[in-house]
Amino acid sequence: xxxxxxxxxxxxxxxxxxxxxxxxxxxxxxxxxxxxxxxxxxxxxxxxxxxxxxxxxxxxxxxxxxxxxxxxxxxxxxxxxxxxxxxxxxxxxxxxxxxxxxxxxxxxxxxxxxxxxxxxxxxxxxxxxxxxxxxxxxxxxxxxxxxxxxxxxxxxxxxxxxxxxxxxxxxxxxxxxxxxxxxxxxxxxxxxxxxxxxxxxxxxxxxxxxxxxxxxxxxxxxxxxxxxxxxxxxxxxxxxxxxxxxxxxxxxxxxxxxxxxxxxxxxxxxxxxxxxxxxxxxxxxxxxxxxxxxxxxxxxxxxxxxxxxxxxxxxxxxxxxx
Numbered sequence: 001x002x003x004x005x006x007x008x009x010x011x012x013x014x015x016x017x018x019x020x021x022x023x024x025x026x027x028x029x030x031x032x033x034x035x036x037x038x039x040x041x042x043x044x045x046x047x048x049x050x051x052x053x054x055x056x057x058x059x060x061x062x063x064x065x066x067x068x069x070x071x072x073x074x075x076x077x078x079x080x081x082x083x084x085x086x087x088x089x090x091x092x093x094x095x096x097x098x099x100x101x102x103x104x105x106x107x108x109x110x111x112x113x114x115x116x117x118x119x120x121x122x123x124x125x126x127x128x129x130x131x132x133x134x135x136x137x138x139x140x141x142x143x144x145x146x147x148x149x150x151x152x153x154x155x156x157x158x159x160x161x162x163x164x165x166x167x168x169x170x171x172x173x174x175x176x177x178x179x180x181x182x183x184x185x186x187x188x189x190x191x192x193x194x195x196x197x198x199x200x201x202x203x204x205x206x207x208x209x210x211x212x213x214x215x216x217x218x219x220x221x222x223x224x225x226x227x228x229x230x231x232x233x234x235x236x237x238x239x240x241x242x243x244x245x246x247x248x249x250x251x252x253x254x255x256x257x258x259x260x261x262x263x264x265x266x267x268x269x270x271x272x273x274x275x276x277x278x279x280x281x282x283x284x285x286x287x288x289x290x291x292x293x294x295x296x297x298x299x300x301x302x303x304x305x306x307x308x309x310x311x312x313x314x315x316x317x318x319x320x321x322x
Contacts, residue, residue: 039063056136056193071129074105078127085125086239087117093275095260100125105141105189113143115150116207119271124158126204132161135203137193142186149186154179154208159200166204169194179208238270242292249290251282265290 032043037052041063044051054063072078085100098115103125107113116123129135142151156177157169168177172195180192236242244266255261255276263280268290272278281288 037063039066053196056195056197059134059197071127071133071135073103073127076104078129082128082130083125084128084241085114085116086123087120088240089115089117090274093260105139107143113141113150117271117273119273122206124204124206126163126202128163129201129203132199132201135159135194135198135200137191138180138203138205139189139191140182140205141189142183144186151183151186152207153182153184155182156180156206156208157194157198158204158206159198160202160204161200163202166202169198172196182207237268237292240269242294246293247279247290248293249279249281250288253280253282 030045031048031050032045035043036050037043037054039055039058041052041054041058044053052061052063054060057066059065073083080099080101083101083103085103088100089098090096091098096111098111098113100114102112103114114125138157140152140155142149144150156179158166159169160166170176171178181190183190237247247265247268249265249268252265253263255263261276263276263278265279267277268279279290
């Protein structure tokens with residue numbers, strides 16, 4: 001084929017030979033035709049390249065590398081301090097505590113799982129991986145409490161890089177929270193994969209549905225709470241973010257002088273359940289005190305501490321310095 005190109009500078013017409021059209025035209029190649037994405041990866045054709053969207057347990061350019069090893073919850077590499085929850089259920093006069101760090105696969109013993117408090121309307125359990133990691137899925141398992149099988153039938157997942165700002169895991173391509181299927185019995189583990197995987201430091205699980213009824217236990221004696229004016233969020237007395245060892249007192253009262261009925265300072269939390277569900281001083285004088293160590297310096301002015309007696313007597317509200 002020939003084409004004509006006019007040289008306007010010289011004013012003369014010049015006829016140029018060109019290559020045949022089939023040699024001049026660029027040939028389009030779909031990079032995905034060769035199926036480069038392995039293990040169920042979804043290929044996207046790019047300009048002279050391609051990308052693979054890998055299933056949760058695979059990674060790499062071609063989804064060729066499996067990434068599904070345990071992070072260490074069952075094995076104990078993840079410490080107790082890294083596993084926290086919105087609340088903890090306590091039973092048998094507070095002797096049974098279903099702590100979040102019991103939420104480990106195949107855990108043995110009478111108390112072998114995490115259970116939220118009865119009045120916890122929005123329960124959650126979370127893990128702090130201590131650094132940003134790629135999480136490809138989660139395995140859940142139920143347990144038995146007082147011979148009764150209990151398990152989570154469905155749940156939602158959220159993630160965060162700072163433990164404060166959370167993002168719910170969504171159904172792909174929508175703004176709808178993904179609801180993951182849970183267990184069908186109290187013993188068989190059930191696995192769910194994240195596609196795409198989650199890359200984050202904190203992972204939080206929200207059990208869905210109405211929880212099974214728990215034994216209701218009345219509260220009595222003193223209860224307390226702390227509020228720092230100007231803070232938009234609670235400091236963690238009720239939720240348990242403030243640890244037991246951070247709460248101390250001048251003395252402790254023991255019913256019948258028994259340690260199992262000790263009204264310890266760590267029990268001075270709002271809405272605490274159980275027969276022994278608050279702090280009570282061991283002496284009746286003006287020198288008694290309850291304090292909390294926040295471990296970090298707060299640039300706030302005051303905290304308020306309120307007491308209430310089980311018999312309906314309201315103790316004076318005190319203001320203490322932080």
